[in-house]
Amino acid sequence: MYSLIRTQKGPTAIYFENNFYRLQKQNKNGTKRWVCTNRSCSCSLLIKDERLQIVRGQHNHTNEKPSLSIIQTIDNLRQTVCSNVSKPITQIYNEILSTYRQNNGTAELVPMFDMLRSTLYRDRATVLPKLPHSLHRLILPNVFIKNLYNENMLFCDKKRPSRILGFASITAIKQLDLPDELQKESVKRQLANILSLPLLPINKIIAAFHDAADSLVIINRNFQTFVDYVEKTYITSPKFNPVNWNHYNTLSNRPRTNNQ
Template sequence: MLDDVDQPVTNVYEEEVKRFRRENGTAGPVPVFGAWKSTLYRIRKTLLPPTPVSLSSIIIPDDMCYNNSKKEFLFCNSPTPHKVIAFASEQALKLLSNNPHWNGDGTFRTSPALFTQSYYFHVCDEFSMKPIIFSCCEDKSEESYRQLLQSLFTHATKNNIVLNPSTILIDFEQGMVNAINDVFPHALVKGCHFHFAQNIWKKIKKYNLVTLSKQENIRRQIANIIALPLIPPNEVNNCMEKIIDELCNYDTKFEKLTDYVIKNYIEDARFPVQMWNHFDTIGQRPRTNNHLEGYHRQLNARVRTNPDLWTWINEVKSSEESVMCRYEQEQAQKRTTRPRKGKYIQDDNKLMLAKKKYIEDQDFDTYQKTLRAVSHRYIHIIKDAKDSSDEE
């Protein structure tokens, strides 16, 4: 089974031990993993091409340019600097073409050795979110992102597939924002609401405001800041003025925080309101990339930290095959393979109902109270989460 290079060596060992036990009635004679570890990894290494020692030395074998269905898969293998390797099947390109709302996010932990990060694009169709584009980038530069997107566009065009996304939801990474605007100028770049909340909380920690933020009146205003993406765009300035009055009148230490919010998200901001505000699309499509973070956690469980390039490519091939199986099942059976948790459905239903009621009676205070519940949940998640290099 070691020749199944898609499987981690530890998984292969466990399956072989189980098989031996079934056939012989006991697993007692099988050497423990530690005794065989070096031998098993040495055998596995002989089944893969030599591990690249530099980006410029990478030569991707022909069989790794195709997916497990023997269809063309590799669409980008750019030179250094800003090297990008990226994969997508023709079927994946068609899914991208048919679904105008994309989500993109990167991860560092499972990116292959020699590369700074892996970057994935997912589509959200009527049934579930699915990873479609798999890439690894030498760095997080605008040039790398532009190379990835331009290669994707060119590859799709070569296959007579039109890519014209309406929205692309990402974190607040300026390089990717600029690259999207260059390659897909008609796409509206949207900022992930959860990343917005993370950015606010990081500043609260940076400015030593965590203790002050535990007081009820302060907690309320912090929640109001995090809820800004869910209020009508024309209410943002007025709401922010009230937040500033409450916070800065209580303690001038909050001026750094409110200045940060204004500079980055409100007035002549790095990230304009239309990028991070989700009021118009509440209940229509995801406003966070939490689905993608879940996919990254699955990768972390299957792949060791910073695997060699060949292991990463084989994992990508396996992942793409699983995605297409899911897609075909969903289309045939008209049901999702990834049911959402009930609490998230309830949250969305509460938001949709609150938005509808606000539009009808224009009671902003009541609407804002509902939004604070979402904000407090985000704060709890962020505070409880371990620091991660995958966070922006």
């Protein structure tokens, strides 16, 4: 009996007695002719109603195909890395290989992880979103703009002149009694100014912070709690003072990671 398998490029093929066959044609009488995938080989199978009718020819080539169980295991591996994207690929490989060894013993030669690694990572990449090359190309899926209570967390996504993203839950904003204020462009601008403090020369940080803080408190006195928190944690704190988080002198010089 033959087995249906998936070829490297996706289409269905037949695995029969250590050889692969591809579908060549379907005849008017309902039979299908499958030919050996080796181009110089004329061997073929005639199949009707999923039953093997005739085997024609002799293979004129050597055969180094892996066994059907190995082929199915690799296919299972490739499907699993796509369906379970949160689990490390090496862990998936080890688990599936372990199961295979338990069921089939240790005699069969199984492809090493190094031989499958690139294929598995490329397979997974087909089901994951593309990495953005700039902040403007960053796409936020719905799952990333809601919290565990399914509340909308993205309150600001300003595209120009620079991309500004702001996250906070409605519940948290209501606790500050500021939900309406956060819709104002002037408030978004001052919050962005505070977030941009690490990019200023260090001797201008304190003045810039107080400018932004004063503007926020003038708009609404309830911003005072937020302003006090930032000042206490990042301006006057000896542990996280501006020397620690200022990046002005490292701009364009410091090597960047890909966490852009």
